[in-house]
Amino acid sequence: MNNMSAEIILIGNELLIGKVKDTNGSYLIDELLKYGIKINRMTIIPDDIEVIAEEIKSAIDRKPLLIFTSGGLGPTYDDMTLEGIAKALGVELNLNNEALEQVKERYRKLKQIGRVKTEDLTESKLKMAKIPINSIPLKNNAGAAPGILININHDKGLTKLISMPGFPDELKSIFNDHVVPILKQLHANYYHAGLKFLNVGESDIAPDLIELRARYPQIWIKTHPVKDNTSIIKNEIHLTMFLVDVEESNKSKLINDIIELRETLKNRIEKLGGEVIEIY
């Protein structure tokens, strides 16, 4: 079983002062789950070269399959992501011809529709085409700054570092155009199931969970007490499982396991005097 995991790094002071509420992180989580990718960590860090470089280095050291960054690819001095990545990898930034063509094309278009006054290549515009050596520019069909992809080989295989702009529409555009095709080839799956119940408390069911966890090690069993203003105890147990490169026959056995565990939990809860009110 390969390590089909991802880490997400959101870069931008505006996120750390509540000026902009993150939506990219939750978008990426939802999308990655669809393709069976387990998200191991999400971090929000400021626009600071040293911090970005350290964070990228730590993420690479953990050797996930995918590292995503969002933000900091624009034309202003506070956009430092590419410089941070270059520092983390110990490589130089280099004007990339393909990236430059993409930036030029964008400004030609923006000039045509009147959103910029000139298509001249200023220093600030060129900055967006200066990408770390060995990175592949990812065309941005919703904005000027290209994303980048870097393949990093290590003893456990390969880590793909993918940087996307912070604008949600640009991030989504690059994700759909360039990341989804990669994800589709991974053949990973995510399954979940669960049940909601009344009158059995989290601490009442806790001993059972310890035992069941040992019996179904591949399933993550998580309780979610639901709080409301009534005196009714309402709880939820949510079961999740990630499967990678599993043969079809084995897959159905593992999916059966999650259904079987849910049934076992239902019986235990009813034995404890609880009432199951929802199964999914």
Place this chain on the structure above:
Amino acid sequence: MNNMSAEIILIGNELLIGKVKDTNGSYLIDELLKYGIKINRMTIIPDDIEVIAEEIKSAIDRKPLLIFTSGGLGPTYDDMTLEGIAKALGVELNLNNEALEQVKERYRKLKQIGRVKTEDLTESKLKMAKIPINSIPLKNNAGAAPGILININHDKGLTKLISMPGFPDELKSIFNDHVVPILKQLHANYYHAGLKFLNVGESDIAPDLIELRARYPQIWIKTHPVKDNTSIIKNEIHLTMFLVDVEESNKSKLINDIIELRETLKNRIEKLGGEVIEIY
């Protein structure tokens, strides 16, 4: 100037599968800013002892004034925050009498209103009162699990590690009762100002920002292009400044700086043919 900074660690698999959308992180950011605390990093990690321990260790190594954790203090096996903290600090978990009294009192109350069937102290309930040696329990007036506070001394002064439950009402209760009194004593301030304008692009104003950034090093200048479906270029520049232990006379000079910089930006934008439409 002390290091009036904070890091936030949100612990919970449910956040990494999008099952629960984080609200604690944005609550803490908003509250900490009110007291002039700069948030340097926010991380979401799973319920995994090793990952929690590593993350706490890294945060302590960076020596911020405050480290907050949210989540993982409950009675079930998947609540591992205290064990992770103990591991990070190289200390044992110990049944704390004060914490135990708090848990007991809570279950007495829950029994009275019928939300639990027994106030007997099961292993799962005792777990919430087993806290790392040298930590101070923080009474939770909205739930069973106490928070904890640990003072960590180092060469740069003191780091306060504060762990709170993941339920938003319990986190808020502990934050208000135990954290706000600490923050009030810090005498730190956060100021921000800004302006919105039309017809000048981010890449047009970029060279000016490099120059102004050098002139006002204590002010963070951040551009936010506003995207809409019209062909009008709309941008925002947001100025932020954190002040700590600054004398009143110096404070007003620094506040003047932020106003002066906003005025300078307004003039530059108008010179470039832009129209300022909002000042705050």
